[in-house]
Amino acid sequence: MPGRLIYMMGPSGAGKDSLIDAARQPLSVLRCKVARRVITRSAESVGEEALEVSELEFERQVERGDFALFWRANGLGYGIPVEIDCWLEQGCHVLVNGSRGYLSLARERYPDLIPIVLTVDTEVLRRRLLRRARESLSEIESRLQRNELFASAAWLDEESVVRLDNSGELQVTLQRLLEILRQRGVSAAPGQT
Numbered sequence: 112m113p114g115r116l117i118y119m120m121g122p123s124g125a126g127k128d129s130l131i132d133a134a135r136q137p138l139s140v141l142r143c144k145v146a147r148r149v150i151t152r153s154a155e156s157v158g159e160e161a162l163e164v165s166e167l168e169f170e171r172q173v174e175r176g177d178f179a180l181f182w183r184a185n186g187l188g189y190g191i192p193v194e195i196d197c198w199l200e201q202g203c204h205v206l207v208n209g210s211r212g213y214l215s216l217a218r219e220r221y222p223d224l225i226p227i228v229l230t231v232d233t234e235v236l237r238r239r240l241l242r243r244a245r246e247s248l249s250e251i252e253s254r255l256q257r258n259e260l261f262a263s264a265a266w267l268d269e270e271s272v273v274r275l276d277n278s279g280e281l282q283v284t285l286q287r288l289l290e291i292l293r294q295r296g297v298s299a300a301p302g303q304t
Contacts, residue, residue: 121229143204149190
């Protein structure tokens with residue numbers, strides 16, 4: 112049986128990179144690989160095991176069909192290598208750090224994907240963004256506004272997205288993520304729950 116694609120989304124600062132990093136070992140027990148994104152600028156890949164490429168190289172990779180999924184957001188290019196298709200065919204599950212704006216297209220290609228949005232309380236997010244000091248105050252305010260869109264119950268219901276709150280301790284969020292995946296059939300042996 113093929114594996115399942117786990118499509119994680121969330122606003123900048125929600126803690127996706129920290130959660131994905133903490134989940135690597137427990138996910139490996141569930142035969143789940145974490146896809147390494149290709150990004151056109153390294154500043155966005157801080158804390159993430161991403162591969163930085165130039166705009167020109169990114170476009171070459173798009174033209175060659177090197178990406179299973181790719182999108183542009185915030186002036187950057189993001190790509191998920193096509194090797195995930197081999198992993199899925201081999202029965203491995205695959206976690207990708209995705210984009211909310213690209214969810215419908217990703218769902219067309221992977222109809223059985225598990226969409227998860229990582230949310231965070233606005234005040235917790237404000238503190239995290241100020242602490243990491245990567246954005247200006249106006250950029251932080253824009254990110255906080257986008258966070259409100261991610262937390263919208265209407266959007267989550269319309270797209271049948273699982274909400275995963277990361278306002279508290281990372282270990283609690285990690286345990287909840289693993290529980291969500293097991294409930295949706297992600298296990299060490301595909302087909303077993």
